[in-house]
Amino acid sequence: MPRSEHILACLVMLCGVLIFSAPVNSAMDEKMKNSCVDCHSQLAGNSFVGAKSHDWKGSIHQKHGVTCEKCHSGNPHVSDEKEAHAGVLGSSNPQSLVYYKNIPSTCGKCHGAEFYKFTQSFHYKKLQSEGKGPNCVTCHGSMVTTVLAPDTVEAVCESCHNERIGVFPYIPQKAKAVLLLLRESNALLDADKKLHRLEQGSEKARALREAEAALYSAKLDWHRFDLDTITSHLQDLYNALTKLSEENPHK
Ligand code: HEC
Ligand code: HEC
Numbered sequence: 001m002p003r004s005e006h007i008l009a010c011l012v013m014l015c016g017v018l019i020f021s022a023p024v025n026s027a028m029d030e031k032m033k034n035s036c037v038d039c040h041s042q043l044a045g046n047s048f049v050g051a052k053s054h055d056w057k058g059s060i061h062q063k064h065g066v067t068c069e070k071c072h073s074g075n076p077h078v079s080d081e082k083e084a085h086a087g088v089l090g091s092s093n094p095q096s097l098v099y100y101k102n103i104p105s106t107c108g109k110c111h112g113a114e115f116y117k118f119t120q121s122f123h124y125k126k127l128q129s130e131g132k133g134p135n136c137v138t139c140h141g142s143m144v145t146t147v148l149a150p151d152t153v154e155a156v157c158e159s160c161h162n163e164r165i166g167v168f169p170y171i172p173q174k175a176k177a178v179l180l181l182l183r184e185s186n187a188l189l190d191a192d193k194k195l196h197r198l199e200q201g202s203e204k205a206r207a208l209r210e211a212e213a214a215l216y217s218a219k220l221d222w223h224r225f226d227l228d229t230i231t232s233h234l235q236d237l238y239n240a241l242t243k244l245s246e247e248n249p250h251k
């Protein structure tokens with residue numbers, strides 16, 4: 001039928017136009033563009049403001065497309081500085097998303113589980129009432145480029161937990177030991193995951209899941225600063241890994 005052939009030809013042409021037309025492609029590029037990143041990456045890296053955007057580059061958030069406005073507000077679709085900054089407030093403004101008291105809930109929009117644990121801690125109450133106490137960026141850095149290492153945790157906790165102030169002065173050393181244990185357990189579990197190829201549903205595969213769950217809980221409870229509970233999760237992890245390395249009697 002000539003008529004249906006005509007329709008077919010039209011369809012093919014239409015597709016060609018959609019696929020090859022330049023305006024459609026550049027409209028998509030426009031959407032992917034982020035004026036915050038574009039403009040800030042041109043600022044001098046040795047200025048305070050410039051350094052922040054350079055820090056963000058290569059961070060886990062950049063890799064996952066978590067751009068500036070997700071934590072700072074503002075409009076990333078316009079290139080004019082004033083318009084783009086609508087709603088962006090400096091960190092010393094109590095209304096700012098990155099004012100130190102507001103940081104936990106800003107991060108908590110995406111990291112609800114860690115935020116929830118954190119709200120259960122004494123430190124969170126202290127932060128809300130007195131503006132003192134560690135918050136997310138104390139340990140992760142403002143652009144989340146770092147995670148606290150055992151050696152640094154001691155110094156972070158020591159700024160308040162020390163002999164002079166007298167609030168639980170034993171905590172820094174204990175925190176360091178627990179974080180070291182957490183790191184080692186993580187490495188042990190990773191090594192075991194590489195070593196064993198387990199049949200799904202087998203007893204050993206279940207033990208591996210158990211170990212993974214225990215590690216996850218340990219990391220979460222870290223956000224409540226509950227050092228004893230973390231240690232007990234890590235004990236569960238070791239118990240699960242022991243099941244994994246036991247000889248199978250039916251082999
Ligand atoms: C056209 C360039 C340009 C664009 C677009 C832009 N900025 Fe900025 N931004 C700057 C400059 C320059 C400064 C430092 C000057 C100043 O202190 O006002 C700055 C300062 C800031 C500050 C510090 C504010 C303060 O008061 O301390 C933040 C936060 C910020 N920008 C975030 C953003 C975010 C988020 C976006 C996108 C929604 C964005 N910027 C878009 C150029 C830009
Ligand atoms: C994951 C959340 C997050 C992302 C994404 C993020 N920031 Fe930040 N930024 C923060 C936090 C939190 C602070 C406050 C840190 C502090 O108090 O140490 C901050 C501080 C800043 C400051 C200093 C502002 C001041 O008033 O002290 C600037 C400038 C800034 N960021 C720019 C940017 C730019 C530009 C981007 C994107 C390239 C970006 N940030 C992406 C969380 C983020």
Ligand code: HEC
Nearest residue numbers: 060061064066070071106107109110111136137140142144
């Ligand atoms: C808009 C959502 C969003 C916001 C807001 C956000 N993050 Fe993230 N964050 C992510 C995503 C997505 C990832 C990468 C995937 C993952 O690990 O969950 C990530 C990863 C992380 C990681 C690494 C986790 C890992 O597996 O290694 C840390 C730590 C982290 N974020 C802390 C923060 C902190 C602290 C803030 C606040 C300053 C914050 N995030 C704000 C979305 C967000």
Ligand code: HEC
Nearest residue numbers: 104107108111114115118134135136138139147148219222
């Ligand atoms: C006292 C230090 C400290 C504070 C405060 C802190 N974290 Fe963490 N966070 C850690 C450590 C340590 C880890 C585990 C890192 C590792 O896997 O080695 C971690 C892990 C994470 C992870 C990754 C969890 C995973 O499964 O790998 C996220 C997301 C995160 N933190 C978000 C937050 C948020 C959001 C806040 C604020 C509400 C916060 N953290 C406050 C120290 C801290």
Ligand code: HEC
Nearest residue numbers: 121122123132133134153156157159160161167171175225
């Ligand atoms: C800015 C000060 C400050 C910093 C930093 C700080 N703490 Fe605290 N912490 C306190 C105060 C104040 C108390 C409450 C003491 C009391 O009960 O009177 C406290 C209580 C505690 C408690 C017991 C109360 C509870 O929540 O069960 C633990 C555990 C604790 N901190 C762990 C830590 C660890 C681990 C670090 C380091 C990652 C740390 N703290 C860093 C101020 C701080």
